[in-house]
Amino acid sequence: MFQQILIAALFSMLQFGTPILIAGLGGVISENSGVVNLALEGIMRMGGFFAVVGAYYTGNPWLGLALGIGMGAVMGLLAAWVTVSWRGDQVVYGVAVNVFALGGMTYLLQLFFNTTGHSPPVSSFSSGVVISPTFAQGLLVFLVVGLTYAVVSWSMARMKRSNAKKTLILTAVIGLPLGIAFSFFAPAREVVFGAFNKQTIFVYFALILPFLLHFLLYQTKWGLRIRAVGENPKAADTLGINIYVIRYACVILSYVFGAIAGASMSIGQLDIFDNHMPAGKGFIALAAMIFGKWKPLGTLAAVLFFTLAGVAGDLIQGLSTTYPVLASIPRGWLNAFPYMLTLLALAGFVGRAVPPAADGIPYEKGEK
Amino acid sequence: MSRPKARFSYSNLLDLLVPIVSILLGLIVGMILIAVAGKNPLGAYGAMFSGAFGSINSISEVIIKTAILTFTGLSVAFAYKVGLFNIGAEGQFIIGAITAAFLGHWIHLPGILHIPVIMVASFIMGGLWAAIAGWLKVTRGVHEVISTIMLNWIAVYLVENWLVTGPLSAVKATGSSDAGTPIIDGSAMLWRFIAYPPDQAGRIGLLVVIFLVAAIVAHYILNRSPIAKATNLILSLVVGAGVAALSSIAIFQWQYGIPGDRANIGIFFAMAAVAITFILLYRTVTGYEIRATGFNQEAARYAGINIKQRTILTMFIAGGLSGLAGMLMICGTERRFPGVFPGGYGFDGIAMALIGQNSPIGTFLASVLFGIIRGGATSMQLPPYEIHKTFADIIQGSVVLFIAANNIIRYLLMFPFKRKGEVD
Amino acid sequence: MEPVIELKGITKQFPAVLANDHIDMSIRKKEVFAIVGENGAGKTTLMNIIYGLYQPDSGKILIRGKETRINGPHQAIAEGIGMVHQHFMLVPVLTVAENIVLGIEPTKAGLVMDMDRARKEVAEFSQKYGMPIDPDARVEYLPVGMQQRVEIIKALFRGAEILILDEPTAVLTPLEREGLFLTINALIEQGKTVIFISHKLNEVMAIADRIAVLRGGRVMGVVDSKETSEAQLARMMVGRDVVLDIAKNPQKLGELVLEVQDLRAKNERGLDAVKGISFHLRRGEILGIAGVEGNGQTELIRVLTGMAKAESGKVLVNRKEMTGATVKSLRRAGIAHIPQDRLRTGLILPFNISENIVLGMHAEPPFARGIVQQRAEVNRFAKEKEDEFDVRPRDITVKAKSLSGGNQQKVIIAREVSSGPEVMIAAQPTRGLDIGATEFVHRKLLEERDKGKAVLLQSLELEEILSLSDRVMVMYGGEIVGCFETKTTNEDELAHYMLGLKRQEHVKA
Numbered sequence A: 001m002f003q004q005i006l007i008a009a010l011f012s013m014l015q016f017g018t019p020i021l022i023a024g025l026g027g028v029i030s031e032n033s034g035v036v037n038l039a040l041e042g043i044m045r046m047g048g049f050f051a052v053v054g055a056y057y058t059g060n061p062w063l064g065l066a067l068g069i070g071m072g073a074v075m076g077l078l079a080a081w082v083t084v085s086w087r088g089d090q091v092v093y094g095v096a097v098n099v100f101a102l103g104g105m106t107y108l109l110q111l112f113f114n115t116t117g118h119s120p121p122v123s124s125f126s127s128g129v130v131i132s133p134t135f136a137q138g139l140l141v142f143l144v145v146g147l148t149y150a151v152v153s154w155s156m157a158r159m160k161r162s163n164a165k166k167t168l169i170l171t172a173v174i175g176l177p178l179g180i181a182f183s184f185f186a187p188a189r190e191v192v193f194g195a196f197n198k199q200t201i202f203v204y205f206a207l208i209l210p211f212l213l214h215f216l217l218y219q220t221k222w223g224l225r226i227r228a229v230g231e232n233p234k235a236a237d238t239l240g241i242n243i244y245v246i247r248y249a250c251v252i253l254s255y256v257f258g259a260i261a262g263a264s265m266s267i268g269q270l271d272i273f274d275n276h277m278p279a280g281k282g283f284i285a286l287a288a289m290i291f292g293k294w295k296p297l298g299t300l301a302a303v304l305f306f307t308l309a310g311v312a313g314d315l316i317q318g319l320s321t322t323y324p325v326l327a328s329i330p331r332g333w334l335n336a337f338p339y340m341l342t343l344l345a346l347a348g349f350v351g352r353a354v355p356p357a358a359d360g361i362p363y364e365k366g367e368k
Numbered sequence B: 001m002s003r004p005k006a007r008f009s010y011s012n013l014l015d016l017l018v019p020i021v022s023i024l025l026g027l028i029v030g031m032i033l034i035a036v037a038g039k040n041p042l043g044a045y046g047a048m049f050s051g052a053f054g055s056i057n058s059i060s061e062v063i064i065k066t067a068i069l070t071f072t073g074l075s076v077a078f079a080y081k082v083g084l085f086n087i088g089a090e091g092q093f094i095i096g097a098i099t100a101a102f103l104g105h106w107i108h109l110p111g112i113l114h115i116p117v118i119m120v121a122s123f124i125m126g127g128l129w130a131a132i133a134g135w136l137k138v139t140r141g142v143h144e145v146i147s148t149i150m151l152n153w154i155a156v157y158l159v160e161n162w163l164v165t166g167p168l169s170a171v172k173a174t175g176s177s178d179a180g181t182p183i184i185d186g187s188a189m190l191w192r193f194i195a196y197p198p199d200q201a202g203r204i205g206l207l208v209v210i211f212l213v214a215a216i217v218a219h220y221i222l223n224r225s226p227i228a229k230a231t232n233l234i235l236s237l238v239v240g241a242g243v244a245a246l247s248s249i250a251i252f253q254w255q256y257g258i259p260g261d262r263a264n265i266g267i268f269f270a271m272a273a274v275a276i277t278f279i280l281l282y283r284t285v286t287g288y289e290i291r292a293t294g295f296n297q298e299a300a301r302y303a304g305i306n307i308k309q310r311t312i313l314t315m316f317i318a319g320g321l322s323g324l325a326g327m328l329m330i331c332g333t334e335r336r337f338p339g340v341f342p343g344g345y346g347f348d349g350i351a352m353a354l355i356g357q358n359s360p361i362g363t364f365l366a367s368v369l370f371g372i373i374r375g376g377a378t379s380m381q382l383p384p385y386e387i388h389k390t391f392a393d394i395i396q397g398s399v400v401l402f403i404a405a406n407n408i409i410r411y412l413l414m415f416p417f418k419r420k421g422e423v424d
Numbered sequence C: 001m002e003p004v005i006e007l008k009g010i011t012k013q014f015p016a017v018l019a020n021d022h023i024d025m026s027i028r029k030k031e032v033f034a035i036v037g038e039n040g041a042g043k044t045t046l047m048n049i050i051y052g053l054y055q056p057d058s059g060k061i062l063i064r065g066k067e068t069r070i071n072g073p074h075q076a077i078a079e080g081i082g083m084v085h086q087h088f089m090l091v092p093v094l095t096v097a098e099n100i101v102l103g104i105e106p107t108k109a110g111l112v113m114d115m116d117r118a119r120k121e122v123a124e125f126s127q128k129y130g131m132p133i134d135p136d137a138r139v140e141y142l143p144v145g146m147q148q149r150v151e152i153i154k155a156l157f158r159g160a161e162i163l164i165l166d167e168p169t170a171v172l173t174p175l176e177r178e179g180l181f182l183t184i185n186a187l188i189e190q191g192k193t194v195i196f197i198s199h200k201l202n203e204v205m206a207i208a209d210r211i212a213v214l215r216g217g218r219v220m221g222v223v224d225s226k227e228t229s230e231a232q233l234a235r236m237m238v239g240r241d242v243v244l245d246i247a248k249n250p251q252k253l254g255e256l257v258l259e260v261q262d263l264r265a266k267n268e269r270g271l272d273a274v275k276g277i278s279f280h281l282r283r284g285e286i287l288g289i290a291g292v293e294g295n296g297q298t299e300l301i302r303v304l305t306g307m308a309k310a311e312s313g314k315v316l317v318n319r320k321e322m323t324g325a326t327v328k329s330l331r332r333a334g335i336a337h338i339p340q341d342r343l344r345t346g347l348i349l350p351f352n353i354s355e356n357i358v359l360g361m362h363a364e365p366p367f368a369r370g371i372v373q374q375r376a377e378v379n380r381f382a383k384e385k386e387d388e389f390d391v392r393p394r395d396i397t398v399k400a401k402s403l404s405g406g407n408q409q410k411v412i413i414a415r416e417v418s419s420g421p422e423v424m425i426a427a428q429p430t431r432g433l434d435i436g437a438t439e440f441v442h443r444k445l446l447e448e449r450d451k452g453k454a455v456l457l458q459s460l461e462l463e464e465i466l467s468l469s470d471r472v473m474v475m476y477g478g479e480i481v482g483c484f485e486t487k488t489t490n491e492d493e494l495a496h497y498m499l500g501l502k503r504q505e506h507v508k509a
Helices: A001-030 A040-058 A061-085 A092-111 A134-159 A162-185 A188-197 A201-219 A219-233 A233-238 A243-269 A282-289 A296-319 A332-350 B008-035 B041-053 B054-082 B089-108 B111-140 B144-161 B171-172 B200-223 B227-252 B266-283 B285-295 B297-302 B307-333 B345-355 B360-379 B391-404 B406-420 C043-050 C074-079 C096-101 C117-128 C144-157 C175-190 C200-209 C230-236 C296-305 C327-332 C342-346 C375-389 C405-418 C435-450 C461-468 C491-498
Strands: C002-011 C018-028 C032-036 C060-064 C067-068 C081-082 C161-166 C195-198 C210-215 C218-224 C256-266 C272-282 C286-290 C312-317 C335-338 C421-428 C454-458 C469-474 C479-485
Touching: A001 A040, A001 A201, A001 A219, A001 A243, A001 A282, A001 A296, A040 A061, A040 A092, A040 A243, A061 A092, A061 A243, A061 B391, A092 B345, A092 B391, A134 A162, A134 A188, A134 A201, A134 B406, A162 A188, A162 B307, A201 A219, A201 A243, A201 A296, A219 A233, A219 A243, A233 A243, A233 C195, A243 A282, A282 A296, A282 A332, A282 B144, A296 A332, A296 B111, A296 C081, A332 B111, A332 B144, B008 B345, B008 B360, B008 B391, B008 B406, B041 B054, B041 B360, B054 B089, B054 B266, B054 B307, B054 B345, B054 B360, B089 B111, B089 B144, B089 B345, B089 C256, B111 B307, B144 C200, B171 C081, B171 C195, B200 B227, B227 B266, B266 B285, B266 B307, B266 B360, B285 B307, B297 B307, B297 C342, B307 B345, B345 B360, B345 B391, B360 B391, B391 B406, C002 C043, C002 C335, C018 C043, C018 C195, C018 C210, C018 C218, C032 C200, C043 C081, C043 C161, C043 C195, C060 C479, C067 C096, C074 C081, C081 C144, C096 C117, C096 C144, C117 C144, C117 C335, C144 C161, C144 C175, C175 C195, C175 C200, C195 C200, C200 C230, C210 C230, C218 C230, C256 C296, C256 C454, C272 C296, C272 C312, C272 C454, C286 C461, C286 C491, C296 C421, C296 C454, C327 C335, C335 C405, C342 C405, C405 C435, C421 C435, C435 C454, C435 C461, C454 C461, C461 C491, C469 C491
Parallel strands: C032 C195, C032 C210, C081 C161, C161 C195, C286 C454, C286 C469, C335 C421, C421 C454
Antiparallel strands: C002 C018, C002 C060, C060 C067, C210 C218, C256 C272, C256 C312, C469 C479
């Protein structure tokens, strides 16, 4: 009984969290380079729609995804051109994209599919990936090691002892045996199997992405340059780093992530584009990024928190058959619960969130 | 070093031209999209604009949309003055609406009192909802963008999935099977002026007289202060409109429940709000302090301004303006909190403020334009064009996009003057 | 000695100003070449041209005898030119090593940072030039002198042979300044060339081999430091003889207005910054606060003006206790404040002159009745003050951001003087001003004193304190370590107290 509920909860957490996490990480990469991306909601909508269009006309979800990504890249290029090259207001631009996507996709939905409800079903990833118990075992090891890595690098940063090699060694020494031990623990294995079986490929992408991004930002020279540009572009400029190249790359990547997040909803979880998509998930992604203090692993933690709070509502609803007292809690309160919790958490525990110093400020060469 | 200062330079003109050119370009983007779909763009636009003014009914729709957009737009513009980005207009709008729906049905007062009571309550409730974000900002350092987004969702879910379907539902209150809250009292309905019976003409006349008198008096008073003549004229007209709007409550509200088109005196409230916010921002100590805080917090502190209190107050007023938008929606057009809430005005308010360059009058003009476009867009849904009404969002989004890209527009508009080297 | 850099006819026109006007100069290898001039003389523009941040409108640059077009900093670096900007170009959240290797990171497999190698190389470099530093320290936690060291190592790390130091001493303590001069000498020993930009004549006299003087974008002359004097340089800089001594009227000392008892306060980071300060101030006197930057002066003034809260102690204005009072009530009690940072604190740049000139008085009659602003009254007042204080341009609708620094300061002083203060608290009132504007400010402060007001003057310029104050107190480490009658002390004596080498047993200020 308990295991069933846990599996169901984890399953929906992964489903609910995937688009938010991918989009939130898109926000992370852009804002670390100093460009605010408020357009995630709109870009998710566009990416989701064009992925469906691509899949519809080619009959191949991969080509659909490719079209979605291509659309994201083009929109990212446009965004970078306006906000980086022409120093347009980044917040205003984000609002514009969101409003435009709202009407624009409805318009195109009608144009392509002659409806304003939802598109016809297209070939998609929604049937998910069927996994074997052995695969689940490996996944469990990966999850434990990943979690260890996050904890280790967080505490190393806390103690101001960040060091790539030591972090990796510590992670391996602690995480690997722990993960292997866990993987022979049958209930844990079953839960992982249940939670992951038939999840879409996007879920795996979303799970690896924060670690990739963390590595990019904190262990590579590109990451160092991105952070330098986001904190003090003028300093980076005087060292011959091309601010424009870095910001263009980060903004485009950010929009591509947003588009993938959108596709993960339309041709991932479902096989249609629904005109309500993405129903505010882009804004939650933004909140998760701020909550996660503009860091990839922080954003992962924030998304976990969000989804946990979101699933808590479902859990209570699910349990209300056995515990009738729970049924008296109105649906509105359950729906609002994660947002209230977030607000309280932001007000109480997290403390002040400090964005990159140059976040949102256009860079002008030769500025005095 | 010192540059001779021209009172009216081309660069001042540019500030005015940028939103206008952005609007034109946005309209052109819309035309291109229509053409791509193989339809006649000019014909479609013709249908849109003639649709907006084609019948009393559609003019009426334009008027109510303008009124509500003005309020949410002012809300965003006002918060911007203290340096906050109020993404939460939508939530404040919903809170104001449910307050109006509640007080409209559950308390009973004569019309001349009922409306003012609801207005005050909607203002306060919307204001308090926004003030939470202001308070979190100044005491806990929570970024207002994230807190207002959270507050939006909380408002949506608590109101729509709890109050409207639960304690305040029509089903519970009156046993009717209608979705939403019960119909509000007649005394809480705003007077709808277009389909007035002939005997109402006298009151309209009275209103015009009040407007003229107020404008003339304002003009006389303002003339004694050294304000540029053009500003004075606009300002006195605005003041006149404001006074007329407020008196319209007294003139009309004692008789209510007249059937007819949905346009109502809410539009006068909106004009009054424009006048009041303008005066508040630019002619009072409070407005001075709000603007000072928005530009430079450290200097504001240095000047003895209580910036925390000013920030919260600004958010309160901004939220109140959105709350009033919700009140207009309930008391003016919907007359109940409907089962399916026609939301989005809060988000549209962001665009209105941006297009109006965050000035009260600019926001109003933007709201008029988009009131027309939104009112007319419904006519494009009919054959032969069959363009969904969310097409208005495309235009709105493109215009805001061009506002964001204002440097490009400036550059292009500067082009003929480039040679003279007056660019800075 | 062969020249390493030659400038020929460098001209740069900005929209409003001709910043460089046919500048010719040639800089020799292994020398310290100083460029002096007032603010706005074109020093920084010229250096930005050499460093490739700006392109000259005409003229050419020869590096080691070869004509070179410098398109950007990366090319300047390739030519062996390094620059330490006045405002450091560091990324505060990164470590010392990360800042130094940024852009030329040692990597494994071409992408992954090799931090161990970076650390080692940084350590080697700092050893070689005698500038020890912890490569793992986060730059934002380093003192200013150390940050400057990071900047210098950063330039050397990129193979700089010619090092441009733009106003390097502006932010340094005297001790740090001595350290910098030692470093410069060590660099010359190693065959480097240093271009030293400053407007402090005593410093360039001490460190430079040759000195170029700029005025209004032109070179007024290049002189050998051994063959010139401060007075001659000053004359070249401003084009007239500068009165270094200020005529002061005899003092008419009045009653006590400000009394501070055992005041303690913390700084923004929560560390103790003001540690039990007591002093009193009477009408008709100027009390100077001398001290090296960062010894609690800023925090003391923030507390006295209500911008920060005291931990303990008492502040009495006109014998009335005002401890912990708000800015507003302190202003009402007659405290006026010329803040040390006029752009960040003293003005609201997008506001026009008339809006700025009532800042702080904006809610008081006659500028407001209730909450209604009296614009006519404000404008009348602004016009009057513009004339009285000679603010240019004479237009009250001009925004503060388009005023020159001197005129911005005039607006602030006009405002604070006319607020009818009992106590005028002036924090570094002439920082960054040219000589003309500085004279103006000094005259106004003396006028206030002669009118019978009390003036508290905090400055980092000892000369300013000595020429204006009646009494001087020296702050060191958050305490008052000495108090003197100006007439009975001198620069040398004060310097000993400022550096913490001496302190009086029982200070009565």
